[in-house]
Amino acid sequence: MAFLTPAFFQRDVLTVAQDLIGVELVWLGCSGIIVETEAYAVDGDPACHTASRPSARAFVQNHPPGTAYVYFNYGMYWLFNLLVKGGSHDGLILIRALDPRLGIAEMRQRRQKEKLTDLCSGPGKLALALGIGGIHHGIPMTGRSRPSGCGLRTSPSPVEVVSDIRVGISQAVDFPWRYLARDNPHVSVKHGRVKLPSVK
Incomplete structure (x- = not known):
C-alpha cells in the first residue's frame, strides 16, 4: 500500500475529508484505519480555528499540505488534524476515530482500556492511544520530510462513507461536514446521533 x-x-x-475515510494512519509502530473525520474550512466557517486564532491562520499560510496540526483542547486532550491547502478550499481536517490495526498492546497500555472500541473512538482517545502530543505539531505527514514510521497509507478495501453534522461545536452547527465509515463500531458518535445545541 502506497503512502x-x-x-x-x-x-x-470536503473532498479530502471524505477520501481520508478508509486510509490507514501509521504512527510510530501503531496504526488504524480512519473511520471518522471532520472538515473545517479556512473561509466561511466560523467553527474553524482560522476564524478566531491568528496562529492558525499563520499555520495554514506557512506550512505545506499534509502537515499535522495538533492542539490541546479544553486543557484535557491533544487533537490531531491535517492541513489541506492549494485546492479550491483550504482547511483543517480533524481525525476523529480509528479502527485499530497495529500496536494494539501499546494502545491499550496508554488508554488503560481493553476493549478495542474504547481505544480510538474519539479524537482525544486516538491521540492518547497513539502517543500524539504537542511536540508533533507541524510534522509533515507527506513528502520527503515525512518522518520514518509516520504517514498515511492507502487501503485496498472500499469503504462506504456517510456525512453528518459535526460534534461539540457552537457555531456552524448544521454543516454536514463530518464523514463516517457506515456502520463502523469505532466511530465516536453514530450517524444521526449528534444533538444540536439548544438555541437560547
Missing part, C-alpha cells in the same frame, strides 16, 4: 503524497491534500477540504 499518500502532498497532492492528495491539494484539493477541496
